[in-house]
Amino acid sequence: MPRKNAESKEKPSEKKKTKQALKEKFAELRGNLPEKIWNELFEVAEREKLSEEEIKKLIEEAKKEYEQVLVEPCEAAGIVAAQSLGEPGTQLTLRTKHYAGALEVSVGSGIQRVEEIVDGRSKTKYASMTIYLNDELKHNKRKAEAFARDIVDVRTEDIARVKEDFKKKTAEIELIEERIAERNLDKEVMLSKIREAIKKGEVHKRRDKLIIQFPKELSLLKIRNEVLKIMRKRLQGISGIEKTIVTEENGEYVIKTLGTNLKAVLKRKEVDPYRTTTNDVMEISRVLGIEAGRRAIVEELHKTLTENRIKVDLRHLLLIADLLTFTGEIRGTVRTGIMRLKQSPFARAAFEETVKHLFDSALHGEREPLQGVVENLIVGLPVKVGTGRVELIMKE
Amino acid sequence: MLQKKIGSIDFRVLSPEIIRKMSAIEIKTAETYDKDGYPMEEGLMDPHLGVINPGLRCKTCGQTMKHCPGHFGSLELVRPVIHAKFSKVIEDILTATCQKCGRIVLPENVLKELEKELDKSKELVAKKIKAKVKKVKKCPHCGAEKGKIMLDKPTNFYLDKRRIYPTEIREWLEKVPNEELKFFGLDPKIVRPEWFVLTVLPIPPINIRPSITLESGLKSEDDLTHKLVDIIRINERLRENIEAGAPQLIIEDLWDLLQYHVTTYFDNQTAGVPPAKHRSGRPLQTLSDRLKGKRGRFRYNLTGKRVNYAARSTITPDPYISINEVGIPKMIADELTVQEKVTSWNKSRIKELIKKGRVVTVIRPDGVKKRITEDNKKDIINEIDAGYVVERLLQNGDVVLFNRQPSLHRISMMAHIVRIMPEKTLKINPIVCKPYNADFDGDEMNIHVPQTEEGQAEARELMLVEKNVISPRYGAPIVVLDEDGISGAFILTMDQTEFDKEKAYQYFYEMGLEEIPKPDRGNKYSGKLIFSQLLPKDLNLHYKSKMCEVLEKTDPNYKCKGYECPYCVTIENGKLIRGVIDENSLGEGKGKLVDALARNYPPEVIRRFYDCMSRITSDLLTTKGLTVGLREFEVSDRIKKIANEAIKEAIKKGAELVKKYKEKKLQLVPGRNLEESFEYYMLRLTSEIKQKVEAHILNEKVKTVLQENPELNSNIMIVSGSRGSSANLMNISGFWGQAAVREGRPERGYRNRVLSLEKEGDVGVKARGFITQNFMEGMDAEEYFFHAIGGRQGEVDTGVSTKVSGYLYRRLANALKDLYVDYDLTVRTSSKDIVQILYGDDGVFPMKSKLGKAVDVEELVRKVRGEKRNAKKKCRK
Numbered sequence A: 001m002p003r004k005n006a007e008s009k010e011k012p013s014e015k016k017k018t019k020q021a022l023k024e025k026f027a028e029l030r031g032n033l034p035e036k037i038w039n040e041l042f043e044v045a046e047r048e049k050l051s052e053e054e055i056k057k058l059i060e061e062a063k064k065e066y067e068q069v070l071v072e073p074c075e076a077a078g079i080v081a082a083q084s085l086g087e088p089g090t091q092l093t094l095r096t097k098h099y100a101g102a103l104e105v106s107v108g109s110g111i112q113r114v115e116e117i118v119d120g121r122s123k124t125k126y127a128s129m130t131i132y133l134n135d136e137l138k139h140n141k142r143k144a145e146a147f148a149r150d151i152v153d154v155r156t157e158d159i160a161r162v163k164e165d166f167k168k169k170t171a172e173i174e175l176i177e178e179r180i181a182e183r184n185l186d187k188e189v190m191l192s193k194i195r196e197a198i199k200k201g202e203v204h205k206r207r208d209k210l211i212i213q214f215p216k217e218l219s220l221l222k223i224r225n226e227v228l229k230i231m232r233k234r235l236q237g238i239s240g241i242e243k244t245i246v247t248e249e250n251g252e253y254v255i256k257t258l259g260t261n262l263k264a265v266l267k268r269k270e271v272d273p274y275r276t277t278t279n280d281v282m283e284i285s286r287v288l289g290i291e292a293g294r295r296a297i298v299e300e301l302h303k304t305l306t307e308n309r310i311k312v313d314l315r316h317l318l319l320i321a322d323l324l325t326f327t328g329e330i331r332g333t334v335r336t337g338i339m340r341l342k343q344s345p346f347a348r349a350a351f352e353e354t355v356k357h358l359f360d361s362a363l364h365g366e367r368e369p370l371q372g373v374v375e376n377l378i379v380g381l382p383v384k385v386g387t388g389r390v391e392l393i394m395k396e
Numbered sequence B: 001m002l003q004k005k006i007g008s009i010d011f012r013v014l015s016p017e018i019i020r021k022m023s024a025i026e027i028k029t030a031e032t033y034d035k036d037g038y039p040m041e042e043g044l045m046d047p048h049l050g051v052i053n054p055g056l057r058c059k060t061c062g063q064t065m066k067h068c069p070g071h072f073g074s075l076e077l078v079r080p081v082i083h084a085k086f087s088k089v090i091e092d093i094l095t096a097t098c099q100k101c102g103r104i105v106l107p108e109n110v111l112k113e114l115e116k117e118l119d120k121s122k123e124l125v126a127k128k129i130k131a132k133v134k135k136v137k138k139c140p141h142c143g144a145e146k147g148k149i150m151l152d153k154p155t156n157f158y159l160d161k162r163r164i165y166p167t168e169i170r171e172w173l174e175k176v177p178n179e180e181l182k183f184f185g186l187d188p189k190i191v192r193p194e195w196f197v198l199t200v201l202p203i204p205p206i207n208i209r210p211s212i213t214l215e216s217g218l219k220s221e222d223d224l225t226h227k228l229v230d231i232i233r234i235n236e237r238l239r240e241n242i243e244a245g246a247p248q249l250i251i252e253d254l255w256d257l258l259q260y261h262v263t264t265y266f267d268n269q270t271a272g273v274p275p276a277k278h279r280s281g282r283p284l285q286t287l288s289d290r291l292k293g294k295r296g297r298f299r300y301n302l303t304g305k306r307v308n309y310a311a312r313s314t315i316t317p318d319p320y321i322s323i324n325e326v327g328i329p330k331m332i333a334d335e336l337t338v339q340e341k342v343t344s345w346n347k348s349r350i351k352e353l354i355k356k357g358r359v360v361t362v363i364r365p366d367g368v369k370k371r372i373t374e375d376n377k378k379d380i381i382n383e384i385d386a387g388y389v390v391e392r393l394l395q396n397g398d399v400v401l402f403n404r405q406p407s408l409h410r411i412s413m414m415a416h417i418v419r420i421m422p423e424k425t426l427k428i429n430p431i432v433c434k435p436y437n438a439d440f441d442g443d444e445m446n447i448h449v450p451q452t453e454e455g456q457a458e459a460r461e462l463m464l465v466e467k468n469v470i471s472p473r474y475g476a477p478i479v480v481l482d483e484d485g486i487s488g489a490f491i492l493t494m495d496q497t498e499f500d501k502e503k504a505y506q507y508f509y510e511m512g513l514e515e516i517p518k519p520d521r522g523n524k525y526s527g528k529l530i531f532s533q534l535l536p537k538d539l540n541l542h543y544k545s546k547m548c549e550v551l552e553k554t555d556p557n558y559k560c561k562g563y564e565c566p567y568c569v570t571i572e573n574g575k576l577i578r579g580v581i582d583e584n585s586l587g588e589g590k591g592k593l594v595d596a597l598a599r600n601y602p603p604e605v606i607r608r609f610y611d612c613m614s615r616i617t618s619d620l621l622t623t624k625g626l627t628v629g630l631r632e633f634e635v636s637d638r639i640k641k642i643a644n645e646a647i648k649e650a651i652k653k654g655a656e657l658v659k660k661y662k663e664k665k666l667q668l669v670p671g672r673n674l675e676e677s678f679e680y681y682m683l684r685l686t687s688e689i690k691q692k693v694e695a696h697i698l699n700e701k702v703k704t705v706l707q708e709n710p711e712l713n714s715n716i717m718i719v720s721g722s723r724g725s726s727a728n729l730m731n732i733s734g735f736w737g738q739a740a741v742r743e744g745r746p747e748r749g750y751r752n753r754v755l756s757l758e759k760e761g762d763v764g765v766k767a768r769g770f771i772t773q774n775f776m777e778g779m780d781a782e783e784y785f786f787h788a789i790g791g792r793q794g795e796v797d798t799g800v801s802t803k804v805s806g807y808l809y810r811r812l813a814n815a816l817k818d819l820y821v822d823y824d825l826t827v828r829t830s831s832k833d834i835v836q837i838l839y840g841d842d843g844v845f846p847m848k849s850k851l852g853k854a855v856d857v858e859e860l861v862r863k864v865r866g867e868k869r870n871a872k873k874k875c876r877k
Helices: A014-025 A035-047 A052-068 A077-091 A110-119 A141-151 A177-183 A187-197 A220-232 A262-267 A281-288 A290-307 A314-325 A345-351 A354-363 A373-379 B016-021 B084-096 B108-117 B122-133 B166-175 B178-184 B223-243 B248-266 B287-291 B297-302 B347-356 B377-383 B430-436 B453-463 B484-493 B501-511 B527-532 B546-554 B592-600 B603-624 B637-662 B674-705 B714-720 B726-733 B781-816 B857-865
Strands: A097-099 A106-108 A129-132 A160-165 A170-175 A202-206 A209-213 A234-236 A243-249 A252-258 B073-082 B149-152 B156-159 B162-164 B197-203 B310-317 B325-329 B337-341 B359-363 B369-371 B389-393 B399-403 B413-421 B426-428 B444-448 B541-543 B569-572 B575-578 B834-836
Touching: A014 A035, A014 A052, A035 A052, A035 B857, A052 B857, A077 A110, A077 A314, A077 B781, A106 A110, A110 A290, A110 B781, A129 A262, A141 A243, A141 A252, A160 A220, A170 A177, A170 A187, A170 A220, A187 A202, A187 A209, A187 A220, A187 A234, A262 A281, A281 A290, A290 A314, A314 B781, A314 B834, A345 A354, A345 A373, A345 B297, A345 B781, A354 B084, A354 B287, A373 B297, B016 B197, B073 B084, B073 B166, B073 B223, B073 B248, B084 B122, B084 B149, B084 B156, B084 B166, B084 B178, B084 B248, B108 B122, B108 B178, B122 B178, B166 B197, B223 B248, B248 B287, B287 B297, B325 B399, B337 B359, B347 B359, B347 B377, B347 B389, B399 B453, B413 B426, B413 B453, B426 B430, B426 B444, B430 B484, B430 B603, B484 B527, B484 B603, B484 B714, B501 B527, B501 B603, B527 B575, B541 B592, B546 B674, B546 B714, B569 B592, B592 B603, B637 B674, B674 B714, B674 B726, B714 B726
Parallel strands: B310 B426, B325 B413
Antiparallel strands: A097 A106, A129 A252, A160 A170, A170 A209, A202 A209, A243 A252, B073 B197, B149 B156, B156 B162, B310 B444, B325 B426, B337 B389, B359 B369, B359 B389, B399 B413, B399 B444, B541 B569, B569 B575
């Protein structure tokens, strides 16, 4: 989700000034027109070079039209949103991953992806980041690639194999040529980094090998633990970033990754922190806050749906995202998520774990307020959405 | 009339006192019926528990079967047993309290502090207490030793490895003071912990466990009765043994058995307890089984209601009825009734109906119902007056709700106007197939008749078909002409199409024209002129047609000429001047013309348009004909040559790639290894080649449509977008291309090869599912099997994906269904919490928006300037 770049830094051009002036001039006519329409009006007015008289008329017309398209109160907005996502669900593909473009990393897609987002799962199956670079790197392929290589999480076990000799209490760590070549790493640097990780025992270097002689008094278990610790040591990069690919996008170099670590990546000065993002919704909400998480849910859902050529109005997705996030943290549409927050014992019982919910309500002496849809359906009263919500009595 | 309405429902745990109080009779014997078949007194079928035989009166309340709700009985348990569902709570309380004084084993000051935190989170406090009492060895209040409690699920408790029995537990729980219950999340006004140990068991009324008399005269009891018999029997045995002074061991065994029966009586699927079985070996269905799951009381009976005033039948198409009508068989119309209030205005009409026998019952103002028979007909006609209500049979013009399952969105149920017709199927205009997702291969649909004026008014105002043409999902038409409808409109509006006077007059008659326009092509009428008669006179539109898009795609020399483009649609003052009507005018989600008609005009306009189009297109297609033949799938030699060369090229290039791959000289795709890169190159190779050939074939077929006298065949369908695509054409006339399994080439099968026909280790084009033949020519065995692999995957995927998406939908609906838009345009939950400050962040309802756009500014500018069309010379997509 690209956040808006700091546009305000640029000087407002002459054109913008006149538009701004016009906007201010007609500000009192605006009424309740939303920002987006308001801006569009003036953009078009400027392009079409409308006279002030015409602009006035245009605003009036827009206001009239806007009032026509407002939601009607009592509309069952929730169920319409659920239907809008549920009905085309069968048209979603079953594929679990796909390659977003030829030269990119695989990302989750299809119905499983929608499920993942809507459930509010804490881990995204095919997590991936899109890292935008700062002005220095974004047009310099060499530097971008160097940076991409630099952030890949490399552990000792990724590039070396180990041989332990418990009799002699030694361990031999040998670098694997191909793996190092694959990752474009420097052998000597890696060796010295591994060396830093070795805390106990003496180290001898023999070509590509490091031979460690552990102290004789160290127990075998401790040696094994020590070796494992060395093997798991991160030699370079950012934890969690498994793979990086540099691609070109709108005339600048962008890094796509497999694996995600938004917090650590944003700390690097090489990236453009305003636009760099990840497809892990939970992570965004953790690092950037719940509002960012909400936007991320909408964007991710929208992306998945458009990939499958399913048209769903953004407003439905917004409502779903708002429901998932309005408590301040992401809660999925599962029995441990927002369903548990429902006050009504009937609503919970009719969803899942019927018996458990009934006993729990009895134990705590809960009251069924009969405000929701299922609850009223169960006792045979009109449901309180749509026309069922209007309480008008005709005068006799 | 005063009606009682449920305001709210409280959930409680029954105390022994309440159980005894509400008990109509104490059950004492395990026998149900005596030798003569009469229910035993104080047995499980005691008549005090309610009546289930018609004619009898209840011994408790004196009501008949219809009015007696049934009454609970009670059973005094000789020894108390644990209620298994509460054993976790019991465990929590026992571990935290002292056996001697009953208080929580934490010092006074700690409790005080915890009390303050109670307001914030009850769960958190409970957790803290649990953690704190773990270390306590001595009660700080009375100094007694604190033992360790162990729960052997579901019901056995141990104190420092000594088994403690329910009697002891109950005594312990009784000691816990009221003031300290709140720490366990319990309210002493509502519940006492000792109630979790049962001393008396409520016996449910016989209404919920009726016995069935089989044809053989034998009585078969309900599972619940069986279970209760078990409980009573063991209870009796336990009593006898205790009274006889049997050894402790035997008593404890029986006690455990009683516990087992009570546990399984509540839940026969309790973990760690073998389910109680019927004599036949089938597990008994006890209380919790009745409630839970898809077929349980909650989901099956309480949220799934069955209704009267409904009918169901197979559907068949009838393009000559209106889109908002439904053809109802006479048989159904003679059965369904609607209530109608008699007023001074409709009195005579209703009397007429009674005379004709179209009224079934009459309800007098005092609520008494009377069935009309031949005998009392006359009296009733005389008696009837304003204030009476009649139930009359369905008649033309009534409104009914029409529905097809699965009801996935709200347009799966719309209102239609009744039109009684002969034959036995429900008839609908094929235009409404799309929203219902219906076809006529045996689909059945349901009708429901709204009974009250309120219901009928809502149906007419909100649910009528023509008022739901725009989808609330994306703000574009969903009720659309499809398949033959679009083909017909396309043929009608092609430049070549003209009609003589006779045919044209027939169409004008179908439209109900009052003024007949002058012929525009000498003596003849052009199809465009006829079509224009359906458009409102103030309609001005210009947009790109599908035809133009197809030409742009296939012919590199073609360029759209904007306003002058002969294929793009230009409508001026309700006249189709240029262009053909195709998918871009009428199609689902993109039909610009129907979108304009549905949005800017009253709903009757779009209905008239659809009704007339439906009639005209079906007549046009039956008279002119639209056929599919093998001939149109034959391609010219030029195309055949292109295809053959393309295939050769693919195989050649593929072989080169294989060579490079085997030699490991392949240039790697960034971020992929050798195999992945190779697969990527192979897939790209085949799909590129296929696309090239596909464009050639499509181009050739488009040209046939543009001929002076085009053949009306499947090419029309493809070009107009009504059915089929160039991909289908390619499969039939070109070659199939790569058979794909999960986005890749097939690779599983035998060792190192997919089919036994292949050489081991061959990863070339042909060996991994490249199909060079088409449906016209037929495939050879090898290709046929590859084709089947891809086909099966599709079949499996649809099956799995309906399951997955069904559950996803259920959860979404359950989470979202209570949300509504309040009068201040906030979105709220049923408990009035705000979810959204302004619906959709701009308050616009998608159904009223234009593909999500609230206000079309460009359109408004034109309106302000008084222009009919955009001054710029570009077709709007």
